[in-house]
Amino acid sequence: MMELQQFADTSALNNDFANRLVSILQQGIEQRGAAYLVVSGGKTPQALFNTLSQVDLAWDKVTVLLADDRWLDDNQQDSNERLVKATLLQHKAQAATFVSLYAQGASAFEGVAEILPRVSGLPQFDAVILGMGEDGHTASLFPCSAQISAGLALDAPAVLAVEPKTAPYQRMSLSLPRLLNSRHLFLHLVGSNKLAVLNKAMAEQDALAMPIRAFLHHPVAHVTVMYSEN
Structure with a gap:
């Protein structure tokens, strides 16, 4: 199920979003002693990240990880880890703990054995922030890849x-x-072009063609x- 929250501009969006996330993380800390936040890379969330970084929170009880990353170490410009x-x-x-999706290795395929235990052992996340590409991919679940199924x-x-x-x-x-x-599942979008992609994703069901549909049309998951627009 999808719920669309529209804001006048990115400043209003980021302020509201940051408040929501802080409330969610605080609740996790109070109820379970720890909170887990999954974020996405790219240009869209950078202002949100800057806002969050200055918020009063028991960050030493928060674990942050990425929904996906390029197979690059964090001294490379295109690394999402570097951005975060x-x-x-x-x-x-x-003060937050960061869980990396990178390990030394010739390929991502070789690195799975090392990365998998880092993530599979984590408890239920408190919040996941997804992004979406023009082709409807989210995280690195690309419709063009042989690994999409x-x-x-x-x-x-x-x-x-x-x-x-x-x-x-x-x-x-x-x-x-x-x-x-x-x-909590969020999809963070800025720009009329992304709204057009969202509308296309909502119009049909084929998740292999647009992987974001697997989230938007999920029978139980609620995606905010x-x-x-700008």
Whole structure:
């Protein structure tokens, strides 16, 4: 099920979103002694990350990880880990624990054995923030990849290596069932072009063609779309 929350601009969106996330994380800390936040890379969440990084929270009880990352170490410009460390894990939030999706290895496929235990042993997430590409991919669940059926399988392992045909770099991605195992699911979108993609995704059911549909049309999961046009 999908719920669309529209905001006048990204400033209003980010302020509201940050407040929601802090409330969710605080609740996790109060009820379970820890909270788990999954974020996505790219340009869209950077202002949100900057806002969150300065919020008063028991960040030492928060674990942060990415929904996916390129198979690059964090000194590479295109690394999502690099972005998260430079924007979110700063100021007050630098006390949070970060779980990397990268390990030394020739390929992401070789790295799965090391990354899988890091993620599969984590409890239910408190919040997952997804992004969405123009092709309807989310995390690194690309419709063009040979691994898409495996990533969307209900019995998929927590993480899988992906090699998209229409984007650079091998990837490490959380799978559909691991991402769905969260108390709150968000889809963060900015721009009228992304709203058009969302509408296309909602109009049909084929998740292999647009993997974001596996979340939006899930019979149980509730996805809150946080959207502003600009």
